[in-house]
Amino acid sequence: MTATLLSNTGAGLPLHLQVKASISAGLSDGTWKPGDKLPTEGELSRRFGVSEGTIRLAVMALVKEGRLTRRSGKGTFATRPNFERSFARFFRFRGSDTAEPDFRVHVLKIETSAAVDPAIREKLALTRAAKVLAIHRTIAQDGMVVVHYVSYLPQREFGDLEAAQLENAALYDVMESRYGVHIVRVVETLRAREASAEDAAILRIKRGSPVISIERLAYTYGERVVEMRRAVGRSDVFSYEIELS
Numbered sequence: 001m002t003a004t005l006l007s008n009t010g011a012g013l014p015l016h017l018q019v020k021a022s023i024s025a026g027l028s029d030g031t032w033k034p035g036d037k038l039p040t041e042g043e044l045s046r047r048f049g050v051s052e053g054t055i056r057l058a059v060m061a062l063v064k065e066g067r068l069t070r071r072s073g074k075g076t077f078a079t080r081p082n083f084e085r086s087f088a089r090f091f092r093f094r095g096s097d098t099a100e101p102d103f104r105v106h107v108l109k110i111e112t113s114a115a116v117d118p119a120i121r122e123k124l125a126l127t128r129a130a131k132v133l134a135i136h137r138t139i140a141q142d143g144m145v146v147v148h149y150v151s152y153l154p155q156r157e158f159g160d161l162e163a164a165q166l167e168n169a170a171l172y173d174v175m176e177s178r179y180g181v182h183i184v185r186v187v188e189t190l191r192a193r194e195a196s197a198e199d200a201a202i203l204r205i206k207r208g209s210p211v212i213s214i215e216r217l218a219y220t221y222g223e224r225v226v227e228m229r230r231a232v233g234r235s236d237v238f239s240y241e242i243e244l245s
Helices: 015-028 041-048 052-065 118-123 171-179 197-203
Strands: 068-071 075-078 103-113 132-141 144-154 185-194 210-220 224-234
Touching: 015 041, 015 052, 041 052, 052 068, 118 224, 144 197, 197 224
Parallel strands: none
Antiparallel strands: 068 075, 103 132, 132 144, 144 224, 185 210, 210 224
């Protein structure tokens, strides 16, 4: 890509903000993928036709936002998104904060079907005839299943995915290494509801018990959704704490 300053939306902004916007666009469209090294400040300076000081201001602003990271003596790199801030991390035993809990991911089953919730098909932008891959997994903490979640993926892209590849592995790592699909952002929505019969059987709670439901949309480049995830967790081990200042 030959990066250029934003001619419309960037007009009137200080030069470093115009450069920042253009680099951001390169991060968003996959010009620089997570882990990629960016050109040097000198190279970017020549590309944008601005001083290295202006480039440095733009880069440091993106470092502060967490989109870039600087490694001493090595250069500037596109940051891998940190999905550890997901709501799912709040499922834990009460009182477990002082100990290091043992988490285990287990694949229950992987199934392919064309008969899925229309809302899932709509989010994944699939036709009525397209098949969907459903990956059922659980997270156990110290031996207790605390979360059951189902990831819905387009079967045409991930149809040969096997359970063994996901056992105690991160789905997004597998999607990136095996299929070259990078997840660049996720959106999560949290709700409370009652446990269904399936929820009760997997989480070993009574049907109708309160549970926490989390729906996730995972986007790759071009604002394309490649995963819709529905997670259900025990409310008795869900603890949310936030400090605002």
